[in-house]
Every structure is written in C-alpha cells, then in structure tokens.
Amino acid sequence: MSNAGRKDDHIRINLEEDVGFHDLTTGFERYRFVHQALPELDLDAVDTSVVLFGKRLSAPILVSSMTGGTEQAGQFNRRLAEAVQCRSLAMGVGSQRTALEDGDSASSFAVRDFAPNALVFANLGAVQLNYGYTVDQCRRAVEMVEADALILHLNPLQEVVQPEGDVRWAGLLLRIKAVCTSLDVPVIVKEVGWGISKQAAVRLIDAGVSAIDVAGAGGTSWSEVEKHRAATERQRRLAASFREWGIPTATSLAYVDAARDEAGRSDVPIFASGGMRSGQDVAKAAALGAELTGLASPFLKRAVESTQAVIDEIDLITDELRIAMFACGARNIKALHKPGVLIEVSGRVKDENLGPRRPALPERTLISPKSEQGVEPAPSSRSDGQKLAAFASRWLPRVEEEMQDVLTAPHAAHAAHYAMMHYHLGWADEALQPSTVTSGKRIRPLLCLMACEAVGGNPVDAVPAAAAVEILHNFSLVHDDIEDGDETRRHRPTLWALWGVPQAINVGDGMFALAYTALLRAGRRAASDAPSPAAHAALAATELFSQACIKLTEGQHLDLSFEERLDVSASEYLQMIEGKTAALIAGSASLGARFGGADLRQERLLGSFGRNLGLAFQIQDDILGIWGRPGADGGKRQATISYDARRVFPLLYASEHPASAGRMKGTMAGWGRGRKSA
DSSP, X not given: OOHHHHHHHHHHHHHHSOOBOSSOOOSGGGEEEOOOSOOOSOGGGOBOOEEETTEEESSSEEEOOOOOSSHHHHHHHHHHHHHHHHHTOEEEOOOOHXXXXXXXXXXXXXXXXXXXXXXXXXXXEGGGGGGTOOHHHHHHHHHHHTOSEEXXXXXXXXHHHSTTOOOOOTTHHHHHXXXXXXXXXXXXXXXXXXXXXXXXXXXXXXXXXXXXXOOOBSSBOHHHHHHHHOSSHHHHHHHHTTTTOSXXXXXXXXXXXXXXXXXXXXXXXXEEESSOOSHHHHHHHHHTTOSEEEEOHHHHHHHTTOHHHHHHHHHHHHHHHHHHHHHTTOSBGGGGGSTTSEEEXXXXXXXXXXXXXXXXXXXXXXXXOOOTTSOOOOGGGOOHHHHHHHHHHHHHHHHHHHHHHHTSOSSGGGHHHHHHHHHHTTSBOTTSOBOOOOOXXXXXXXXXXXXXXXXXXXXXXXXXXXXXXXXHHHHHHHHHHHHHTOOEETTEEOHHHHHOHXXXXXXXXHHHHHHHHHHHHHHHHHHHSSOOHHHHHHHHHHHHHHXXXXXXXXXXXXXXXXXXXXXXXXHHHHHHHIIIIIHHHHHHHHHHHHHTTOOHHHHHHHHHHHHHHHHHHHHHHHHHHHHOOTTTSSOOOGGGOOGGGGGSHHHHHHXXXXXXXXXXXXXXXXXXXXXXXX
C-alpha cells in the first residue's frame, strides 16, 4: 500500500474504531491537585503562557503531529493551523516522508501559510535515517513547512507489526546524533504512543537532542490501529497481542525527568503526550515537569467539523487548565512545580468482611522539598537527598500498596491475625482499627527499587520483591522483640507485649510465609504481562531471598549466643551483624538488580554495596546508641546503656585497641556501673 493510502487508513481508523488501551492508562489518574479554598488570586490573573524555542505560547499546549500527505489530511492540517494561529499555540505536522518522496502531496503540509506566527514542528520517522535519509532530507522537511524545529519520531513497535514496516533499527542513535549536530534548527525526538524509557532518554540527551516528547501509553494504541489495517488473521493476532504494551505517560515523564536531572540538563524541555485529553491533564503534566503537553485525538475529531470547532476545543481545554491553576493557587505555570501543589494518592479499600479495612495511604508530595530559602531548586541543582526523596515519594506508595494486597485477610475468621500484622506495620492501632503511625524508614524496599533502576530496569518490575523484603524484615523484628524481651518498638507496645508470645510468634511466622507470597507475585505477574526481565528473574530470585533468610537466622543465632559470653570480639560482632543486619540489605540490592535485568557482575557489585551499607548502618546505630542526642539524631540516652552495651562495635573495638579508646573511657565506666545494676 502507498504511504498516502496508509495515512488515510490511519485517519479513518482513529475516527471510527476503538483503538485505545483497555487496561493500561496514562497514570495521571493517580495524581490530584490540592484544592485551595483561599487561592488568594483572581481568575483573570492566572497566566497560562510559556516561552519555548524563543516563541511565547498562550498555553503549554501542542496540537500534536497527526496527519498530512493526502487531500483530506491537508484540509485537516489547514483547520488545525488556523486554530493554532488564532490561539498562539504550537503545532506539529504528520510524517512528511510521503511529501519528500512524492512532491505532489507537499501542499498538504503547508501549514505556515495559515499559521504565520505559530510554533511549528516538521516531522520525519527517525528510522528512515537507516534507509538512506540524511541531514539533507531532514533539512528539506523543515523547509517544506518553514518549521521552527524538527521532530524525529520513534515507532519501532508500530513498524514491526506493519506488513510494510521498516525493521532495521540498529545504529540509529548515531544517525540521530549526526542530525542534531548538523541541522540548523532544534531536533525533538518523540515516541508515537509507547513511551520513552530512562535508558533511551539518557542516550538521546547525550546525542544532543533539543527536547524529548515522551508520547507514552494510555491514549491511542497504534498496534491496535495496525490490527484494523491487517490483511490476514495472523497479522491481526500479532498486532492485537501488543494492545496493552508500553510505558504509561506519567511514568515515562518521570523517567525522562530523572534522566534529565542526572545529566544536569534542565535546559532540555520535556513534552508530555499520549492520552492527554483535558486541561487538567495539561496542568498535571506541567506540575510533573513537562514544558509542553501534546494533544491529538480531541483536536482531530473537531478538525473534521471546522476551524471554529477546533478553536472551541482549544478554548475549553485552556479554560480548564486556567481554572485548575486557580483552584490550586498557582498564578503561573511555574507555580505548579511548588511542593504540595500536586500529590499522588494511592491505596484501595478491601471488603469489610475480609478483615481490617485497608487504610488509605498518606498523600505524598511529589515535588522535592523546598530549599532553605523556600525556593524550589531547579532539577539540575537538586541535592542527592532531594532526588532520593522524590524517588521515594514516587515509588514507596506502590510498595505499601503491594504489601497491603499481600497482607489482606482472605476470610473474616482470620481478620485478627492479619490485623496484628497491620498493627506491627503501623497501619492499625491497638484496637486493630485503621490508623497511620510511624512505620519505619522502608530502607530495604527503597534500595531494591533503586538498584533495579540503576541497572536500567523499570522499578515497577521490582515492586513485589521490594514488598517481600520489607515483609521479611518486619517478620524478623517481631521475633527479635520476643527473643530480646523488648516491650516497645517505634514508641508503641510490641506485638508480644499486647497479645502474648504465642500469638506474636504465629504472626511472625505468617509474615515469613507471606514474604515469599509477595515475591512469587512477580512471577505470576510476569507470566501474564509483556516479556520483561521480571519474567526471568522471579523464580531465580527465590534463591537470593532464601539465602538472605538463612543468613538472618544465622546472625540472630550468633546474637543470642553472645548474650552468654563476655569475650565477644569485634570480628565476631561483625560476622553477627553481617547476617542479622547486612544480609537483608545486601539481598535487597541484589534482588533489585536481578529484577532490573543486571548481569551477574552488576548483581554481585550491588550486593556487595548493600552488604557494606548494612554493616555501616548497624555500626552507626551503635554509635548513636552511645553518643546520640535524645530526640535530635535518634540516639538513646546514655543512662539506658546496660548489659547489652558490651555487644556494640565501638566498645568492642575500643577494648581491643586501647590506644584508640580515648574519650570512650568514661562511657565504658558508665557501662560497667549499668551492667552491675543489671
């Protein structure tokens, strides 16, 4: 089929058929603006304008690349261009390959005649650079529409499910880099509806692109479009199997934003398209870091009617954007970035008959904390702590939700058993009613997710493993409290102190088994989802998990045995904490690497990092236990150091290295008095 025929097919199918994702969404539904009952500004004072590539737009709205190459497409482009000119927005045309290969269709892309002042983007399929296109064709595409910039679109999945598709994609990045270097206008790279990963974004930024359009999943599924074009049953089935493929737009936006931060390239704009339908979507995208939001379907449907219909749609979306900004107190687009303006809300409520009601997860601010001066730092100037906070805010709610799914009572008869688990985890109070209290730092699941991303994986694949390590960690705490006789944890009574040792042992045993259930969910999920590293990692990960469990019990054995000894050495102590504390932290990093698709060397290196981090974590805890200031840095009062003080690393080390003891002497004397009184 000719390129022109394919273009008409695409228009017809998009207008007439259901080609959206059924299950996969853009991800924007997870986000909410915090309503301000006192916005302290007038609606007329809300400024929706932005400046991009030297041109001021009335709103951060891009009429996305859609069409061109046929008479009908030319008519749609004219109406879109007239509307864009009228409202001072940005516009992209469809792929210009047809016009480059058949000059007769060039007039269908001539939007500059109707939008002399608008920000206009030319458009070519990047893969054509592997089929003989050079900078010359790119330059001709720009000149054809007198464009301000060139879009090179990426659509590998669409191409491979087309009978006539282009399947040679190797070596494309170098050719994209050559275009970025040689072309006189900015080069934008975009997907067409399956999203940009962090790895791809890093490579594109390094190649010198001027902007990235994530074009994520959740809007039009182009494999579904190709299914409707398929000539054979085999082609239809093949295309249909990828209907739910892709990275949701919100997730892809986060990936590209993170890549931009790491590269220190806050000057590279991010565009958000893929399932964008409303002014609230535009506002959310802006709050999450997008400089421009692309919408296609809403405008294409109105372009069928008239130019005025497109203008009316633009006005509706812009008004919704303005009202959303007004209602959350944002005077301009930049103000949408302020902390607390946009939050992520997750969590579901289970049937009350199945035990304790799951508490809604606390709202988490997505934007990094303000600096000391109260100004939100630019992405490139964020501290490591702020980046970590943003990552945790984005992913820990997913882990919490996964844990709650696993630890939900299957039957009302078991409600109290699971409610005790909820109590230990901070989701319930002493009456076993839903509440939210301090629930621990969640260091282990966070490390698991970070390790997954560090090796190029998608943290979503590691969420079940992250939930598993946190459940396992809390199982060990329940049993530790019993074995150590501790009556309080996190300023609340421990499980055994409230409900007795037998119930607490049983709760801990249940959490141990459910930790494996959480881990195995990754395998079941991978079996039904699109292929990913998680599909290969799920079963193999059980060995890593089991080894961490064994080391935990070995470390606890040593810890208990040391209670009867006065001659514990510093090296023995390190061996003990290597099992009791470091093993699970090391396992968390190794599991994350495994689910991220790491090779064996990467997995071992991250596991070694986790081990050393675990040792340092415990030694720091020992130091704070002796010298920490109560209420300031988590330290304990010196008066509480008693019999167990002989088993903390600083004092063991000091006893073996008297010359280094120094200021420890007074503390050791205090320990001796405490021990005697014990």
